[in-house]
Amino acid sequence: MSQQIIDSKTHENVSSIGRLLLDMGKITPEDTDRILRRQKEEGIKFGDAAKQLGLITEDDLQQVLSRQFDYAYLPAANAQYSADLVAAYQPFSTQVEGFRALRSQIMFRWLNEGFKAFTVVASDSGEGASYIAANLAVVFSQLGKKTLLIDGNMRQPRQHKIFNLKQSFGLSDILADRTPGAEALFNIPDFPNLTVLGAGTVPPNPQELIGRQNFPQLIKYASSIFDVIIIDSPAISAGSDAQMLASISRGAILVSRVHHTSIEQFRLLKNQVEGSGANIIGAVVNNY
Template sequence: MSNNEIQVLPSLAKGNIGQQLLDSGKINTSQAEKILQLQKESGLRFGEAAIKLGLITESDIQDVLSQQFEYPYLLSGQSTVDESLVAAYSPFDSRVETLRSLRSQIILRWMENGHKSIAISSYDSDSASDLLAANLAVVFSQLGERTLFVDANLRSNSKSNLFGLKNNSGLSDLLAGRTDLSCIQKIADLRDLSVLNSGTAAPNPQELLSRDAFGQLFQQLESQFDVVIYATSKLETAMDAQFIASRTKGVLLVVQKDKTPVKGLASLKEQFNANKIEIIGCVLTESDS
């Protein structure tokens, strides 16, 4: 290290972005000196000067900021979590800002009233509601809430792939008394997020979800987590989702633009009202057909 470096680098106070870049190995001391010199000459911020010199990228800045503010996210190729979970990989994307706004609405309109659980259901598209539910689980966990994502679609087990998990035992096995809560899996790459997979394919999903065992499990999960998000099967073809919503008492509906029938939604609303299930909100997505 040169004398010049000794004179300059102490200006990188502990906790600021320059020191964070050094500590993370994204720049070395010689590069830090060049950045500081340009910063002094141009009046740029440290990160802006580093990018202008081509020493780091915008993603490097975002990575450091996420650590500084305890807001971790993943880098491409870093995890087995599917990259379609944009909230896990691109927290500064405008789509994620929309998810955070939705999270705020759910907190204010639902969870502030003492509720912990919510069902997320689509009238006619499993994939649309699955992706929304998984991304919402990520943004709730990023808030520091102990979050559980429950794959409650016992007719399909594709959601385990979103989190890079094997769908061994899960919800169906719990309801059948074949396992215990040890089947819940913590997502090590993400903050405060756990997943309960759908489990072994069952021939009788409606019967399993209507058992008293589901009510008991529902209470257990709420006692261990701050937020429980149930991703259900679509409402168009089966009653499964309504059994789940009757427990959560609240449902977030996902509808497809120019596809989901208005008559179907009107009928669904009547059924929910009859069962005292509150429609917390409705999310409009592009058609997946």
């Protein structure tokens, strides 16, 4: 009983950051006394005092600040997802600033016009469409937008690997009426606003599945629940899947890669996407 009284009195002076550090297991109740004393002596913030005492690292402090400001990101030690998720693992990097700039462009040119869905398209495999789609999904979710990422690449899907999805069912299974949609959705625990729909079972007829009427119905239904719907697509060179996906979503982000995509390839990509009736919202020159 006496220990509980001591702990409760000590915690009365602990800042909100201190409480989060305790909840996360970064510091112990015994550490708080030392931190509070150093904080008073130096006239500094609780987190800075804890760092000065060597009880937490700068990464620990940034992580707890992200929780305090409802800005989810992952410490490098968390290897649950692919390192390709730079928006999750390196949110303060110059690289991720580029994703936030692209996010702003999409918001001003597309979402603010009343649209919600768009497709990420590249001319060839290896140009980074899946990488761009995944990181865009993370930065939109960090903004507080309810985000759905759909892996529409039913030829060579990647999002299940990037996000370490456990379900075997996905988009193809929904379109083939093999599973209810809700069972195929995966809410990403570390990103409360992010839901991923994997490609599912690799089918022999992806193009025909996309052409079914239930795909536009799926997008329409998802639009009533989510703020943003991002569709990853196979390369244009693999077939007309990407054009069909872009046509259904009505918007497209074009992806090229430095020292990989030729000007002629990009021009052809632009023409094919415009030919599908989709609006080109923006273009990304990828250098990963």
